[in-house]
Amino acid sequence: MSGRPKVLLLVTLVACAVLSSFSGKISPYYYDVIIGIGINIILAASLNLINGYTGQFSLGHAGFMAVGAYSSAWLSLTFGYSFGLGTFATTSTYFLALVAGGLMAALAGLAVGIPSLRLRGDYLAIVTLGFNEIIKGIIQNAEPLGAQRGLGGMVQHTNFFWTFAFAALTVYVVLSLVHSTYGSGFLAVRDDEIAAEAMGINTTKYKVLAFVVGAFFAGVAGGLYAHFKQFIHPEGFNFLRSFDIVVMVILGGMGSTAGVCLAAVLLTILPEWLRMVDDYPWLPEWLRPITENRMILYSLLLIILMLTRPQGLFGTENFRRRPA
Amino acid sequence: MIEFLQQLVNGLAQGSIYALIALGYTMVYGVLRFINFAHGDVYMLGAFTGLYAAPRLLQAFGGGPSPTGATAVLVVAMLICAIIGILIERLCYRPLRERPRLTVLITAIGVSLFIENAGQYAFGAEPKSFPEIISDRAVEIPESLGALSTLTITIGQLIVIGVTLVLLIGLRTIVLHTRLGMAMRALSFNPLAASLMGVNADVVISFTFALGSALAGAAGILTSIQQPSIDPLMGVNAGLKAFVAAVLGGIGNIPGAALGGVLIGFLEALVVGYINPTYRDAIVFAVLILILLLKPSGLLGKAEREKV
Numbered sequence: 001m002s003g004r005p006k007v008l009l010l011v012t013l014v015a016c017a018v019l020s021s022f023s024g025k026i027s028p029y030y031y032d033v034i035i036g037i038g039i040n041i042i043l044a045a046s047l048n049l050i051n052g053y054t055g056q057f058s059l060g061h062a063g064f065m066a067v068g069a070y071s072s073a074w075l076s077l078t079f080g081y082s083f084g085l086g087t088f089a090t091t092s093t094y095f096l097a098l099v100a101g102g103l104m105a106a107l108a109g110l111a112v113g114i115p116s117l118r119l120r121g122d123y124l125a126i127v128t129l130g131f132n133e134i135i136k137g138i139i140q141n142a143e144p145l146g147a148q149r150g151l152g153g154m155v156q157h158t159n160f161f162w163t164f165a166f167a168a169l170t171v172y173v174v175l176s177l178v179h180s181t182y183g184s185g186f187l188a189v190r191d192d193e194i195a196a197e198a199m200g201i202n203t204t205k206y207k208v209l210a211f212v213v214g215a216f217f218a219g220v221a222g223g224l225y226a227h228f229k230q231f232i233h234p235e236g237f238n239f240l241r242s243f244d245i246v247v248m249v250i251l252g253g254m255g256s257t258a259g260v261c262l263a264a265v266l267l268t269i270l271p272e273w274l275r276m277v278d279d280y281p282w283l284p285e286w287l288r289p290i291t292e293n294r295m296i297l298y299s300l301l302l303i304i305l306m307l308t309r310p311q312g313l314f315g316t317e318n319f320r321r322r323p324a
Numbered sequence: 325m326i327e328f329l330q331q332l333v334n335g336l337a338q339g340s341i342y343a344l345i346a347l348g349y350t351m352v353y354g355v356l357r358f359i360n361f362a363h364g365d366v367y368m369l370g371a372f373t374g375l376y377a378a379p380r381l382l383q384a385f386g387g388g389p390s391p392t393g394a395t396a397v398l399v400v401a402m403l404i405c406a407i408i409g410i411l412i413e414r415l416c417y418r419p420l421r422e423r424p425r426l427t428v429l430i431t432a433i434g435v436s437l438f439i440e441n442a443g444q445y446a447f448g449a450e451p452k453s454f455p456e457i458i459s460d461r462a463v464e465i466p467e468s469l470g471a472l473s474t475l476t477i478t479i480g481q482l483i484v485i486g487v488t489l490v491l492l493i494g495l496r497t498i499v500l501h502t503r504l505g506m507a508m509r510a511l512s513f514n515p516l517a518a519s520l521m522g523v524n525a526d527v528v529i530s531f532t533f534a535l536g537s538a539l540a541g542a543a544g545i546l547t548s549i550q551q552p553s554i555d556p557l558m559g560v561n562a563g564l565k566a567f568v569a570a571v572l573g574g575i576g577n578i579p580g581a582a583l584g585g586v587l588i589g590f591l592e593a594l595v596v597g598y599i600n601p602t603y604r605d606a607i608v609f610a611v612l613i614l615i616l617l618l619k620p621s622g623l624l625g626k627a628e629r630e631k632v
Contacts, residue, residue: 057426059433119616122359122429126567127616130609137606243437250430295441302434307419310427 005172012168020161031160035228037268038163039221042170044248044264045257046217049174051246052254054210055190060112060128061218061245063135064105066237068219069226070145072101073154076227080155094157098166098223105219106212108135113211117204132239139234150233151226158228166224170217175257177213186210190255240295247298251305252312259314270294326471331597332590337481337550339589340488344543345566346573346581347495348409348536354512354576355532358425361432362412364563365439366405366537370544371454371554372447373401378455394457394549398487401545402538409537410530418526436563443556451555454548458483480550491542492582495535499578504531512576561605565592568612574625583623 023031047061075097083089112131119127139145146152177183185206188196197203226232244267252263271294305312345367352360377400378393385393416435420428460480465473499505507528510518519525547562548554569588573580588608595607615622 055426057429115613115617118620122425123571123616123620125429125433126359126564127613129564130612134606134609137603141602243433246430246433293441293445295437296445299434299436299438299441303416303431303438306427306431306434307416310423310430 005176009168009172013165016161016164016168019164020159023160033268033272034160035158035163035224037265038160038167039225039228040245040248040264040268041167041261042163042217042221042224043245044252044260045167045170045174046214046221047245048249048252048254048257048260049177049186050210050214051249052256052260053174053178053186053190054207056207056210057122057125058112058128058211058214059125059239059242059246060130060132060135061214062237062239062241063112063128063132064108064215064218065222065225065241066132066135066139066232066234067108067215067222068098068101068105069222069232069237070101070139070151071104071219072097072223073151073226073232074145075100076154076157077151090155091157094155094227098162098220098227101223101226102216102219105222106216108219109211109213109215110208112215113208117207129239129242132237132242136234136237139237148234150231152231154227154230156228156230158224163224163228166217166220170220171257171261173213173217178257187255244298247302250302250312253314254312256312256314259312262314263312267298326474327597329472330475331593333475333477333481334597335590335593336586337484337589338592339569339586340484341543341547341562341585342566342569342588343582343585344488344491344539344546345562346569346585347578348540349567349570350573350575350578350581351508351532351536353570354578355508355515355529356417356421358417358428359432359567360412360417360533360536361429361563362435362439363536363540364559364561364566365436365443366408366412366559367540367544367547367562367566368443368554368556368559369408369439370401370405370541371548371558372443372452372544372556373404373541374398374457374545374548375452375454375554377401378457382455382457389456389459391458394483397457398542398545401541403541405541405544406534406538409533409540412537413530413533418529440557440560447556449556451553454552454554456552457545458549460549478550483549484546487542487546491539495539495578498535504528508532565608568608571612571622572615574622577622577625580622580624 026034043061043065047058050056050058050061076094079097080090080093083093108131112128115124115127140148178186185196185201185203188199188201189203189206193203222237248263248267249260251267252258252260254260274294274297345363348363348366349359352358352363374397378397381396381400382388382390382393385396412435416431417428420431458479460478463477463479463482465475465477467473499508504527507518507523508531510521510523511525511528515525543562544554547558565588566585569584570581571584572587573582573584575581588611591611592604592608595601595604599607
């Protein structure tokens, strides 16, 4: 890989900083949707590393997000003003809290990655789902984290710049990792684990690494989310949230970062668009209640996609056929 | 000691439900080697079939709760669930049979979410109260039994345990002593050899789905006798627990699923009774992770070697 992605990353970061200064002019509603897009891009691109490139089916991404959100929120609630009240001091604390949240999530990713060495497919999906529920259960019983009441009162540090800077960084890291010589190991694990092992690839290391890196960015996304909404609740990180992210990855096409990011944008806007369904008089009456429930639509979409185009909208045919 | 016995009784009743659902997971895994995520939702549909069918059926059998009426509700729910199971397999899984497992897995999750959300749309998201199909009350235990007479055992619990036993014996007979049962076992033993011997895989798979779904439907009705509040998402948790039960017993192994269900029921009751009810779900998942790490083949399952 040449130096081009680095230049692209730099350009994106500058563009984010410039665009960020205009964010005051956007209506709060659109601002909310735009930040949501950025956070979903981070989540989907990082899950794509685990599910798409490495072929480990994880259904617990919201769990990692919860770890990051709660760690960073707790840190900034506890130490938010310990390093001074100036903009620089609070912003650096916020940044450190985000990174710390990411690291905590990465630690959780390590814990999930290790069982993934022995499990595959359906089992791994259920175990990651179980981890998600366990993390939620722990938070629901943890008094310092607000337990069932949720945790609030964080300062709204997350803005356009931070969200999209991290989104760009996530995409950059995932792409550079996968397209490097070192990173072709991820694809090898996905395509044929036994052959990869026979070629001397340390499949264990790659699987755990995918989980750790993926979880780190999910944790950062959680931190961004916590410092944007200023209130987090354990139910916001249940398996339905995980499933939202999985749908983005599958719809975009597992292992296609561009497709997955596009799907993240689409699936963030779609529910908002469906919300305005009352404004479309041409829509038949019987369709209205269904469109209000986006999950019916998502699940149908998923079934039809799997039956007709399992590689996703933008993916290439890289699913391995099951040996007869 | 009495409290412990009480928890065992509660656990056995709840465990019977898990056992019935777990059988569906295990049988489908046996013939198709995949986890039917939508199975827990079939259980939910069973309960809702009962909700809608019970008033009419009870009317037909003389109004009011009666054993014949309750049996009719159970049979109708089992039949409808069997049909739903066959339909799910025919429409969503059969076209994907030669595809990678991941595709089938994602489809199964999609089907599960579709049933849950369509259920919330069709039945309403708020819990519904299940009609009384059999009058549930505590059984009077004679004083002569001493301390045992302080146990609380309800008619509902006895019915759940009794019906589960009958269904398990019925299932055993079908699997061990009928031609279709033999075909099922052959298919799960070696699909290629079975089809070479003239076993029609499509028919057997449909039959397996029907059998498993009927048991899930029965579980839906039996739960509703004990806890008459049902909602469209009731299948998520029960389905996951039953799945853990199936893995605990050794997935693909029929007696194992029944054993696993009962054990998970006991475990849950003991956690609720002695530790903290909020840890009920987390502990069951912890058990799952432990089994998968220590003995992935389960208690009764045989370790399968991976062929390269």
